[in-house]
Amino acid sequence: MNGSSRGCLRKTEMGGVLGDKNGCVLALCSGPMGEGYAANAKLLAIENGLEIFGNSGWVGCKHLVIESDPMLSISLFKRVDTLVNAIGSINFMYVSRESNSWANELAK
Numbered sequence: 001m002n003g004s005s006r007g008c009l010r011k012t013e014m015g016g017v018l019g020d021k022n023g024c025v026l027a028l029c030s031g032p033m034g035e036g037y038a039a040n041a042k043l044l045a046i047e048n049g050l051e052i053f054g055n056s057g058w059v060g061c062k063h064l065v066i067e068s069d070p071m072l073s074i075s076l077f078k079r080v081d082t083l084v085n086a087i088g089s090i091n092f093m094y095v096s097r098e099s100n101s102w103a104n105e106l107a108k
Contacts, residue, residue, distance in 0.1 A: 010035065011035060012036040012040070013032050013041070015029065018056070027052065033045070043076070045068075046066060046068060
């Protein structure tokens with residue numbers, strides 16, 4: 001999976017290839033993702049690939065490999081995967097900026 005942005009805050013696009021363990025191509029995907037930054041586009045492209053896989057007939061597979069060229073993206077997902085496995089169960093929840101004010105202040 002990969003995402004691209006031409007410049008800073010620009011139009012972003014994604015492209016990806018879903019294949020099996022033998023290297024056979026099962027699906028191709030590409031398209032616009034709206035405006036954003038290159039680093040975000042790469043992460044969103046991986047998310048998009050996961051969604052496509054999740055909605056496919058292959059979702060019952062027990063093993064998925066994601067290949068992407070930005071090492072930062074791969075490192076981030078590997079670290080998250082390790083932490084999720086160590087913790088056991090994680091819920092991701094949206095909170096408003098006001099409800100997250102302490103973290104917002106600490107990030108400044």
